[in-house]
Amino acid sequence: MPAKLPSDIAARQVAGNLLAWYDAHARDLPWRSPPGTNAPDPYRVWLSEIMLQQTTVATVRPRFEEFVARWPDIESLAKADDATLMTAWAGLGYYARARNLIACARAVISEHGGAFPATEEGLRGLPGVGAYTAAAIAAIAFGARAVVVDANVARVVARLFAIAEPLPAAMPDIRAATDSITPDARAGDFAQAMMDLGSSICTPRSPHCLSCPLSAHCRAYGEGDPERLPVKRPKAGKPQRYGTIFWVERDGQVLLVRRPPKGLLGGMRALPTGPWADSPPGLADPPLAGAWRMVGGTVDHVFTHFRLELALAVASADRHSGNGIGDEWWPIADIESAGLPTVFAKAARAIRRAG
DNA sequence: AAGCCGTGGCT
């Protein structure tokens, strides 16, 4: 069931109203140039778009500032070593983004002469740059007329056109509808305006339709129940898994390992763990032989597709204990600077509290 | 195509 599209005149009114609203209400964000200006830095646009994937503006803002202070341009980022970059990314989640970030920076240097491709097609070929991100960079950094559809835009458009088909099956209709209202000029501002509108006015629950510049054109508002859109498929439940953290000390240092390069928390520094199973594995598969003892309490963590309950085991090692490849003895007093993913940072804090 | 892949804020 194709969406009913407004006339060309209505489409122009939607874009005009939205851009006028944006001119008055655009947020001041460090990667964003003032509305109407046309000199954004593609490097900063790209970096912000990668960081913002599935991540809130509030979380990204300080981390973006750290990154651009440390690596102000694509050349400096391409020269960073992998471990340093992964440490800097720690806590942001979806660590494949960090692996792709440095791969992308190096590809821009080695395959594109140090300049980002200016077209959607060219951008789409870069590591970590998918359909959304390619369109966003093309529009925001290069002023191209690209159809930018993220979760905010999808919600706004599903309501504006009253598209009732469930996501993600509705995406082709939503994309076509977005195309029909995307202006030729200021496509980058239009995209950012749609995202700002989605995050502040056209919210998932309790949208603020009385403040919306598009309400006069919104079919869902006209029909009286915009909150019901977009329709989503129910999500599967998260299974519960169990594991054990092995905290072993030697001369005021703790043993850290490097996770395998792909998969969950891939490439990140970590505390040693045994197997993650459907029931508590106890002291199975410790990183080294020793007098392990369980300490009280557990650490709970929720990942995207399962829950994890970690038991805590501690031991002391003598100075001749063997090291595996990638193992490091890290000063316990500086554990916060090790770049541990949040689940391990939580475990470290719990163990240090337990003494 | 649908599952994998983090984390924190909000309700």
Added chain:
DNA sequence: TAGCCAAGGCT
């Protein structure tokens, strides 16, 4: 509180 949600990409 427990679930929902987020400026998605990759396989």
